[in-house]
Amino acid sequence: MLDALLQYRGQLLQGLEITLIVGVASFLLGFLIAAVLAPLAVYGNSITRRIIMGYVGLIRGLPELLVIFLVFYGGTVLLTKLVGEYVEVDALTAGIVSLAVVAAAYLTEILRGALVSVSSGQWEAALSLGFRRPRAFHLVILPQMMARALPGLGNQWLVTLKESALVSVVGLEELMRKSVVAAGATHQPLAFYLAAAGLYVMVTAVSNLAFKAYETRLTVHLR
Amino acid sequence: MLSFELFLPAFLAVKNGFILTLTITLASFALGQVLALPLALALNAKGKALRVPASTYTFLVRGSPLLVQLFIVYYGLGQIEAVRQSFLWPMLRSPIYCAILAIGLNSAAYAAELLAGAIRQLPPGQWEAGRSLGLCSGVLMLKIILPQAYRAILPAIGNELVLVMKGSTLASAVTVMEMTGAARVFVAKSYAPFETFLIAGAIYLLLGAIFGRIFRFIETRTTTPGR
Numbered sequence: 279m280l281d282a283l284l285q286y287r288g289q290l291l292q293g294l295e296i297t298l299i300v301g302v303a304s305f306l307l308g309f310l311i312a313a314v315l316a317p318l319a320v321y322g323n324s325i326t327r328r329i330i331m332g333y334v335g336l337i338r339g340l341p342e343l344l345v346i347f348l349v350f351y352g353g354t355v356l357l358t359k360l361v362g363e364y365v366e367v368d369a370l371t372a373g374i375v376s377l378a379v380v381a382a383a384y385l386t387e388i389l390r391g392a393l394v395s396v397s398s399g400q401w402e403a404a405l406s407l408g409f410r411r412p413r414a415f416h417l418v419i420l421p422q423m424m425a426r427a428l429p430g431l432g433n434q435w436l437v438t439l440k441e442s443a444l445v446s447v448v449g450l451e452e453l454m455r456k457s458v459v460a461a462g463a464t465h466q467p468l469a470f471y472l473a474a475a476g477l478y479v480m481v482t483a484v485s486n487l488a489f490k491a492y493e494t495r496l497t498v499h500l501r
Numbered sequence: 502m503l504s505f506e507l508f509l510p511a512f513l514a515v516k517n518g519f520i521l522t523l524t525i526t527l528a529s530f531a532l533g534q535v536l537a538l539p540l541a542l543a544l545n546a547k548g549k550a551l552r553v554p555a556s557t558y559t560f561l562v563r564g565s566p567l568l569v570q571l572f573i574v575y576y577g578l579g580q581i582e583a584v585r586q587s588f589l590w591p592m593l594r595s596p597i598y599c600a601i602l603a604i605g606l607n608s609a610a611y612a613a614e615l616l617a618g619a620i621r622q623l624p625p626g627q628w629e630a631g632r633s634l635g636l637c638s639g640v641l642m643l644k645i646i647l648p649q650a651y652r653a654i655l656p657a658i659g660n661e662l663v664l665v666m667k668g669s670t671l672a673s674a675v676t677v678m679e680m681t682g683a684a685r686v687f688v689a690k691s692y693a694p695f696e697t698f699l700i701a702g703a704i705y706l707l708l709g710a711i712f713g714r715i716f717r718f719i720e721t722r723t724t725t726p727g728r
Binding site: 336338339340341342343344347348351352354355436440441442443444446447454457458461466467468471472474475476478479482483 | 560561563564565566567568569570572573576577578579580581663666667668669670671673674681684685688692693694695698699701702705706709710
């Protein structure tokens with residue numbers, strides 16, 4: 279069992295690298311989208327607000343695997359029709375895009391909640407001190423908002439990282455897919471899936487510690 | 502871009518998986534809730550002998566993807582000789598039972614953390630009042646602590662049911678032809694991903710909405726008057 283694991287060690291670590299790339303890329307992309315949508319969901323007009331909340335509700339109700347299939351197979355058909363010849367969306371792009379679309383919905387909700395929880399008195403105080411709105415947001419609202427959003431953000435990062443395993447179903451060579459291939463080749467499924475689980479747990483444990491440390495730094499003023 | 506004449510055959514193909522989706526969802530949710538209660542009590546136990554294994558379990562399950570856990574159960578367990586000899590083997594060979602087991606075990610970890618958190622959040626006066634009335638710890642737990650804890654996490658349990666429903670799609674990765682699996686097979690035949698996955702998505706949304714309704718109904722029925 280150990281021999282097989284050692285033999286495929288390089289493959290698994292390569293897979294872990296892809297897993298981290300997909301996780302980080304889709305989390306960052308999702309965060310960028312959410313950073314635009316969340317303020318619009320709070321300060322926008324009623325139509326914008328309704329559209330954004332509709333998107334959030336829609337994605338929260340849909341299984342992630344279905345979104346991945348929709349982007350992967352749907353993207354291929356769409357691009358093929360647009361270009362006029364057969365184009366296949368590669369699994370990496372499809373994975374990052376679909377996970378980002380999912381993460382963006384949850385992150386919008388997290389950031390929106392954090393933004394709403396900063397009391398309007400903070401805005402009034404900042405404006406009455408003569409700050410302009412962008413500067414008031416940057417110096418007064420944003421730090422308080424981020425302190426409140428951080429637990430949610432950390433949680434969503436872990437969710438996105440774990441969801442990246444689903445992209446293996448459409449053939450992306452990340453940690454899960456590498457373990458499937460190695461398990462098939464060596465007839466040692468238990469060893470390889472346990473090893474994969476162990477690697478995921480390791481990453482989540484390290485991320486947890488990092489987020490906890492950052493949180494204690496950001497919330498010094500609350501203690 | 503969408504061709505509407507494909508919606509009907511897509512619907513007919515996807516609907517075949519509906520019963521399986523519903524069965525897996527409800528069975529794993531039930532399994533998860535049944536296991537969550539002892540697990541939550543163990544998480545809050547005073548002795549380390551119970552607390553450490555329980556928190557290790559929830560840490561490991563919540564730290565790794567459901568897909569890996571499903572593969573460990575479905576492909577991995579069969580490798581152990583003792584499992585193949587046991588009376589459970591006929592069940593563990595079936596992908597549907599494996600999916601229910603894996604999703605249920607996964608859901609149990611999340612639900613247990615929820616319940617344990619809710620129990621910890623209750624004011625200590627609840628225990629003191631119960632003890633001063635002479636209730637033994639079993640009755641105290643059953644009649645005073647758990648009803649309040651469950652009432653507090655009822656919305657979150659409803660959420661968990663929707664998460665389990667979303668997790669049931671992973672069963673398609675171990676050859677179970679539930680809705681997502683059926684949809685994928687139909688896409689391979691018809692080359693109509695948008696129509697098929699949109700139909701499947703709509704059914705999932707509908708099912709999630711129904712689950713939400715049911716839980717909101719239970720909530721209105723169980724709220725304490727005056728709150």
